[in-house]
Amino acid sequence: MGALSLRQPLMVGNRVPFSSKNSMHVRISCGGRVGGVNGAAMDGEFPSFLPKEVNEIKDPFARNLAQRIQRLPVKVGFSENCIMSSCVTPRIQCGSNPVVLLHCFDxxxxxxxCTYPLLEDAALETWAVDILGWGFSDLETLPxxxxxxxxxxxxxxWRTHIKRPMILVGPSLGAAVAIDFAANFPEAVDKLILISASVxxxxxxLLTKLPKFLAYAGVSLLKSIPLRLYANLLAxxxxxxxTCYDWTNVGRLHCLLPWWKDATVNYMLSGGYNVVNQIKQVKQKTLIIWGACDNIxxxxxAMRLQDDLPDxxxxxxxxxxxxxxxxxPELVAKLIADFARSGSSNEELVVLGSVKEKNNNILVYIPSK
Known part of the structure; x- marks a missing residue:
């Protein structure tokens, strides 16, 4: 499988990217944006809730995606108020099920x-969501x-904003999050994609038995530049x-939010994820992706996981x-896109108005015959 350029649209099967000259576009007036926005950035600006250190990041892909992060209200029973939850929402809606991207530990x-724009170029409806306690959600009242x-x-x-069965993607510890979710809410997951799965x-x-002051001391190390730099060199x-140094700044950006330390200590002392007994309960078709030089x-x-999963x-x-x-990213985007499309024949696609646009139009894409 050949590599694809990040500068070129990703082609999937016979599907034409929504910007193709061979498509017909119908513009429809819409009273409001799909999904809602809280603190989202205007063109060329970062959302107001991101730490100011985002301005120091050089990676253009990180800067571009950071500008698209929003906070959506999520009502949960264990918190009196909605949690304003950070994520990147799709600019397109299509008849096939959406791809929902989780992330690693902390x-x-x-x-x-790097992969998100390629999935959009493949005309996939793609969400990138922050797991509760990490990322850029508003946790001022700590749940x-x-x-x-x-x-x-x-x-x-999912129930409030996504509303359709997902192709749920989990890398590293995010794979444990995905397995735990699929086992408990199978109706919400169509397929699973597990990347370098830590399951x-x-x-x-034993970290659950640490005194709180030691737990806070240990967690404080997690946002240190030397430790994060070393982790990137391993990863x-x-x-x-x-590049490693710049990616270190990207990876620790969320650690600069005021509630990050409390949320991470809370997770660590709670016992974390243990999904070993849930793996064989997963019935969804699953794609496993692994780097041959994984040092973590x-x-x-991967072979054990493939044997433990039914499909x-x-x-x-x-x-x-x-x-x-x-x-x-090019190889991973191609694998995700092919797996997401497998077994799907619905070609209907809607391109949502960008939060950078001044109007609330929606662009409907109808593939040419």
């Missing part, structure tokens, strides 16, 4: 900075951030030091580390 939707709360928050976000670790283990197969989660576990296929990417969606 990370954010910015992980998908519980244990696995059960994260699961229920994702369910309510055989049984929670946070990626071979990247320049300057042994790629041999799974496995793709290994050569010369790739722990985060294929960052390191090999």
């Amino acid at each position: 990370s954010s939707c910015l992980e998908w900075r 519980p951030c244990n696995a059960a709360s994260k699961r229920y928050h994702l369910y309510q976000l 055989y670790v049984e929670g946070t283990g 990626f197969d071979d990247i320049p030091l300057s 989660v042994n790629s041999k576990l 799974a296929v496995f793709h290994q990417l050569p010369d790739c580390g722990h985060l294929p969606h960052v390191e090999k």
Whole structure:
């Protein structure tokens, strides 16, 4: 499978990108934007709720995706008020089920900075959501951030805003989040995609027994530049030091929010995710993607995971580390797009008005015959 350029639209099967000259466009007036917006950026600006350090990031893909982060209201039973939950919402709606991107442990939707635009170029309706307790949601009134709360928050976000069965994508610990969610809310998940899946670790283990002051001291280290830089050097197969440093700033940006430390300690002391006994309960068709040079989660576990899942296929990417969606976005986008399209014949597509536009028009795409 050949690599695709980030500068070119990703073609999937016989589908034509929605910007094609061969399509017919119908403009319809709409009274409001789909999904709602809270604190979203205007053209060329960052959302007001992001830490000011976002301005120091050089990666153009991270900057572009950061400008699209919104906060949507999610009502949960364990909090009196709606949680304003951070995510990147799709600019298109199509008849096929949406792709919903989770992220790794203590990370954010910015992980998908390189792959997200390629999935949009493939005309997939794509969401990138922040798991409760991480990312850029407003947690000023701190909710519980244990696995059960994260699961229920994702369910309510799905029930309120997405509303259709998802192709749920989980990298690393996000794979445990995805398995836990699919096992508990199977009606909300059409297919699963698990990337470098960290699903055989049984929670946070002995960390649950730490005194709180030691837990806070340990969590404080997680946002330190030296530790994050070292983690990036482990995670990626071979990247320049300057790029690694910039990606370190991208990866720790959410740690600069005032409630990040409390939320992470809350998660750590709660026991974290233990989904070992849930894996065989997953009935959805599953795609497993793994980097052959993963230094964090042994790629041999991919074969175990494939055996444990009732309906799974496995793709290994050569010369790739722990985060294929960052390191090999063209290949990952192609795999996701092909897997999402498999078995789907519905070609209807709607392009939503961008939050950068001055009007609320919706663009309907009808593929040419």
